Amino acid sequence: MIKVGIVGGTGYTGVELLRLLAGHPGAEVVAVTSRKEAGMKVAEMFPSLRGRVDVAFSTPDETPLEQCDVVFFATPHGVAMAQARELLAAGVKVIDLAADFRLKDPAVFQQWYAMEHSCTDLLAEAVYGLPEVNRDAIRAARLVGMAGCYPTSVQLGLLPLLEGGKQLIDTQTLIADCKSGVSGAGRKAEVGALLAEAGDNFKAYAVKGHRHSPEIEQGLSAIHGGPVKLTFVPHLTPMIRGIHSTIYARIKPEALDTDFQSLFEQRYAGEHFVDVLPAGSHPETRSVRGSNTVRIAVHRPGNGDLLIILVVEDNLVKGASGQAVQTMNLMFGQPENAGLDIVPLLP
Known part of the structure; x- marks a missing residue:
């Protein structure tokens, strides 16, 4: 069972990750961080997850993310690059849903996101998270910057x-x-x-x-x-x-x-x-x-x-969280469609 941590679990991509992973046969969410909502049960904020997700939000400083197998960053730009190096050193794989590891040129990143990149050395090894293009590279990766929507x-x-x-x-x-x-x-x-x-x-x-x-x-x-x-x-x-x-x-x-x-x-x-x-x-x-x-x-x-x-x-599934779970499946040798064979909603 893949032990999953989610940094920033209160946004739309965060709750979408929780929804998808709740039905994943090979993954378990063991930690979800939020400074503002620390101590609150995830299902209290998102009643749709009642009976599906039993963890509570915790502050990033108090959460043992280094004990996870993989950590998703469903956070604003700039957060993942501040924590990625420490997690990678602990053997944790990192999947960032923001833009920290999408652009290979740090100058271009700074131009468009108005912040200096704090770990440019990791950009060279970061794999771009578009499975239909980079499937083999994703399988071997420990750091993935997910494609935007x-x-x-x-x-x-x-x-x-x-x-x-x-x-x-x-x-x-x-x-x-x-x-x-x-x-x-x-x-x-x-x-x-x-x-x-x-x-x-x-x-x-x-x-x-x-x-x-x-x-x-x-x-x-x-x-x-x-x-x-x-x-x-x-x-x-x-x-x-x-x-x-x-x-x-x-x-x-x-x-x-x-x-x-x-x-x-x-x-x-x-x-x-x-x-x-x-x-x-x-x-x-x-x-x-x-x-x-x-x-x-x-x-x-x-x-x-x-x-x-x-x-x-x-945009929240294939454009963000679903594609991130698809990427996790590749990184851990799971069936690529594990937890993702969802029939679209209509109407």
Whole structure:
């Protein structure tokens, strides 16, 4: 049984980890930290976990995290890098759901997250947590920086077109038009997340530049083996969960005869959590709600030179905590789908 610790268990990704791990046959949550809620039973804060999770919150200083096999950081940026070195030295594997170990260049991290990286020596060994791309590296890793929610959808949407240096699309003019539910902003008091502000409304934000942009370009460039440029525009939608990414790619003249539907179907044929829909489909966010599944549809209007890829995921599951559990399974030799074969919720 994998002994699991969770640092920062009161946010949406924290409670989602608790929900998923409560049904995991090979893992047990033995510690959940929160300075503010120390002493409170987890199930008292989250009644949905009554009868499923019996631990209480404890302060990080008083929690023997070094006795865990793995520690998840479901915390704000900057927390994991302050504690990772000590845990790794104790033989504990670390999975960070924030951005501390996503970006390989510490200068880029400082630019986008307005803080200096405190353990740049660990960046070289940190594995990027996108299993469909880095499965083998994750299996051997002791430190993983999980992919962000938007970056997961965009990279999986473009992976079959770029992998192995494929020359199918123009890699310098890619566009990702992405929409997310309000839970993507985290569990905090914020005017923009109020029902009267976010409900019955739709808006773009961070058009000048979003901190996920360098992560997406870093990941796509690594997949392709060369520089990739992408325009990324996020939007806030009046729903709680879900991401819908519409990705536009211009097909190169020499690739116009490619069967892109077959390309996607063949690439993801062995992927448990990626579902390529039949040609002409339009995936909906509600079709993945509460699950670790990504659904993808490939369109080519008028059989022309523009490819449109539609991708949906639950931002809290495949976009965060579910993918983190998927990563834990790989790191500990568990079945990759352990605790994650969840049928989406409908309605």
